[in-house]
Amino acid sequence: MNNLTVYLILDSLNSLHPFPSKPAFSSRHFLTKFQSTWNKMIAMLTAGKEPKIWLSSDAEGKRYWNAFDPQTHCFVEHLSEGEMRIWIEERYHF
Numbered sequence: 001m002n003n004l005t006v007y008l009i010l011d012s013l014n015s016l017h018p019f020p021s022k023p024a025f026s027s028r029h030f031l032t033k034f035q036s037t038w039n040k041m042i043a044m045l046t047a048g049k050e051p052k053i054w055l056s057s058d059a060e061g062k063r064y065w066n067a068f069d070p071q072t073h074c075f076v077e078h079l080s081e082g083e084m085r086i087w088i089e090e091r092y093h094f
Contacts, residue, residue: 028059036066040075043068051091053084 036056043052052068065084066077069091076087 026059032057032059036077039066040068043070043075044073051088053088 039054039056043054046052048070051070054066055063056066057063064077065079065081066075067079067084067087068075076084079087
């Protein structure tokens with residue numbers, strides 16, 4: 001097998017399974033994960049009796065609600081506005 005044969009084989013493999021044009025792990029994805037982790041830490045460290053509720057967005061820009069209940073130490077994540085209202089009403093019997 002000569003160098004030309006190896007090159008042609010590698011070239012044909014590349015055309016079958018090309019390398020991705022973008023890395024699978026983007027800086028936007030990292031920032032989103034970092035923000036989520038940071039918000040959880042802040043919620044836990046500043047816990048009083050009131051729930052901590054915040055709005056976040058994912059890598060595609062979709063917005064969602066998150067909350068931390070300091071009395072039960074539970075997190076809820078990625079809720080719609082309606083789901084968050086239901087969670088609050090059920091949790092605190094408003």
